[in-house]
Amino acid sequence: MQLPGTQVSVLEAASATDARSVTALADELGAKPETVVGAVFELENRCLLTVEERTEKRVALTDEGETYVESGLPEVRLYRAAVEAGATDDAISMGQAIGASGLEGDAVDIALANYARKGYGSIESGELTADPDADPDADGEATVLTALADGPVDAEDIEESVLDQLVSRDLVTVSESTERLVTLTDEGVTALMEGVEESETVGQLTPELLTSGDWQDVEFTEYNVEADAETRYGGKKHILRQTADRVKDVLVGMGFQEMEGPHADAEFWINDCLFMPQDHPARTHWDQFALDVPPMQDLPAELVDRVEDAHRNGVGEDGDGYHSPWTEEVARGVDLRGHTTSLSMRYLSGLAEGELEPPQRYFSVEKVYRNDTLDATHLLEFFQIEGWVMAEDLSVRDLMGTFTEFYEQFGITDLQFKPHYNPYTEPSFELFGEHPETGEIVEIGNSGIFREEVLRPLGVDCDVMAWGLALERLLMLTHGFEDIRDVHGTLVDLDFLRTEEVVH
């Protein structure tokens, strides 16, 4: 039979006639008790050993008990002093006896309390006698204390009444411990007689070990399981994508449908439909990227007329237009979109997915392009979260309710709505919220209810509220990034992407 080394040693050390404790075996083998216990149980499973558990009461000295081993029990010291002073003949004063004994403090009370009980004499009216027949050398309690000085003793070896006294005097403690005793079985004896060999330790579990069944007979080399392993980088989604995913999940959960559309689009969709006058400062090349391509070929003619009319004459009976130039040539110019509101315009016009009947909710999390100065908080390209709700009658309160709900999903609460101005919405609000980490009040979006000058030309006769927010801004708020250039673009540090905590 082949067995792991420890099991072989334990088996050889065990006896069929004499139950041996695990502690004793461990001492003998120079092994850790837990290692021996493991081996013992393995051997029991193989029916080579029986294991019997025995609970033992062990008696040990307390600190006080230990001092009496050296100095003697107080009552014994009092008796010896009293005998010396002649108290076997006549009663002497208590003070004299105590003085002669050298006892002090608590020890005096202890001596007096036990003196008469143990028959060393009597104490009466301040006078003390000593029994000449008493034998302090035969004091049961003192004997036990002396015996314990060499180490704990089994409680069964001590007379019960003496033990109780010592326990009540706090001179000894009794503790229970379980000891496992092992005895060889007949099979164990047979196995030993037939010969037991030590099996090898194994570094790697191999297919051969598994299929042959040899795994049962081998011992695995122990590893340092606390040591660091080699660094491993799995694939990981970009942190900004993870944030985008989360935003999309939240919005889909709130009933929003995703939009998509061109990055390069006519200014008509990007600006004119949004009732941005053509001489608006944000429409110069300093703010948007005009592309060096011919004008957009196909724009819906009737819509173009209606939009131009809104710009020139306003909408409604007493609406006014802008006093700004408007030409189709400018409207047909192709730009990289400065906001994804161009998608909203395409959807609201019916061009993207046909006429929309209220209610509708739409969103996108897509890239936009702004000719800005590149710095820690501004990129030339970033992701805009854009969302809108179309319904028969919407109020500012509905707008507030929707955004409160959305931002709560990202831990941003206590929204404030600061009245604002956008050419395309009225009323308009900048949204402010409390930073989840720093508690600062920070801007977290721009919102409003689309103007009738935007909606009526598109053929929308109900209300639409909309909002926009940079995804990077949301990420910076929720993750506390300081420089957005570390995150987005070709300057990104791969180790940053590899090690950044995931969004969930």
Added chain:
Amino acid sequence: MPVVDVDPDALRRFTGHDEKDDAELKEDLFGLGLEFEGETEDGEFQLEFAPDRLDRLSVEGVARSLRYQYGDDRGVYVPNTNDPDWTIEVDPSVPDERPFVTGAVIRDVNLDEAALDSLIQLQEKLHATMGRKRVKGAIGIHDLTMLKGRLASEEAGNSIQYVGVEPDEDRFVPLDSDRELTPGEVLTEHQTGKEYADIVADYERYPAIYDDIGLFSFPPVINGRRTEVDTDSRDLFVEMTGTDQWTIDKMLNIVCYALDARGATVEEVTVDYPDDPVYADESVERVDPGVDVVRPDLSTSEKHVTHDRIEGLLGVNFDPDEVVDLLERAGLDAATEETDDGALGYRVAVPPYRVDVLHPLDIVDDVGRAYGFNELDPQYPEVGTVGGRHDRSTLEDAVREQLVGLGFTDLLNFHMTNEAENYERMRVNPDEDDCLGAGEPVTITEPYSEDYTMVRTWALPSLAMVLENNTHRSYPQDIAEVGFAAEYDASEDSYVAERQTVAGALARHDASYEDAKAVLQSLARDFDVELETPRTEHPSFIDGRTASVVMDGEAVGVVGELHPAVLVEHDLELPVVAFEFGLEALK
């Protein structure tokens, strides 16, 4: 957004609220939407605000808004004006690009240093906003006592003339100069002239204003020194020229209101247009030919708004009295009326300095601001809709998931790049090559930075740049991007063909073609498409180790080992295998 510097002491004086400390003022200003951005060296507040209420571009206007907010003033205020004595005669020679002019005379103004600074700031801020950097409207303010009017007619008083002149037809001494220059010389030799030369660059004749003595102003560029305003000036002549009558009239109203608030008297000016004016922009709103126009036009305009619309949009129930009260606190006049279909409505008068009220909705916004939007309780709209993702974005996501599962670090690169990165450093020649990435670029008309001059035609150059920037990081570096690329394409409506692209690169000491092909095989299996990789050539890759990516029979991309010259160009010292193909192929 405009920023205006306002002296808090002046603000206390104009509002009549000496008791307000700076902190209180800041809070009240925030309530108006004017954000405190900081202080100037002289302790003036720098206030930033949205560009709708341009009547708040000076301390006088800000104070007026505060007085309405405090409830000290209610309803519309219109200053009294005196009848005109001066006329601006518009000569047919005026450049047809800049046919419009307006003006006012201001009497008995007390211009101390602070008042003069405030006036100059108002002028500059109006130029920057409504005036569109003086293109649409430019303001000239002159010391009236230095002007010598011509006798306009028997019955009327003095006149000045708005004319067009040849660039070097006449001379005058402009501000900040001590010698006579022609308008043409001003544009090349004078600092301010150079700054605004672009505006009149295409004009055949330059705008000029004459009095009896001669040329004294060259709008929109610079005034003459003769009529310069200083702290001793008591009477002013304000003229404005521009491309649109409404715009300069509104700018004039804002200036007149500000000077009225300083105790000056506004005197009207007659503008005498020619009988048959010519406009360069035919679509521009015309003035009635041959009719004398009297300015400033301080008449109110009228809007009608229904009670239902106010309640509906704000989500609050109001008493009609309450609405009228809120409108008056917003500086408007209001009276209830019955609409044609019998509903309750309001007739609202809007003061002449407001430039932002186009539609009744703007009146509702004023009610909301006066009421306090933050008083409203948010409510989640009871509107049931079903959410969902777009097919394209779910496909993108699915591919990204698979690539991440294969161990790639997902990247997110800029879509804008430059010719060197997109072509040259990848050894691609867009004029000669016909391969992935060699498409004609979509370029940016007026690029701000030479790093970003075009939209990338493919994504691999971005990946190469990321590898280049991370040579100090541990290998292997397996990176991928599912992103966007575009190229010029005349068959598209917008002349831009946009596509989603899948690109990956494996930078490893032992990278070989097989490693990249294995990824493609895995993707092909995951998305159930048939993959073939017939041999091809591509300048970015090593010949004989490059294949065309053919999915379901269509060539959609390229895979191979990057060419050593590309690697060296990007400071890479180990082999890189890479692939890129159109996302649509996995659909």
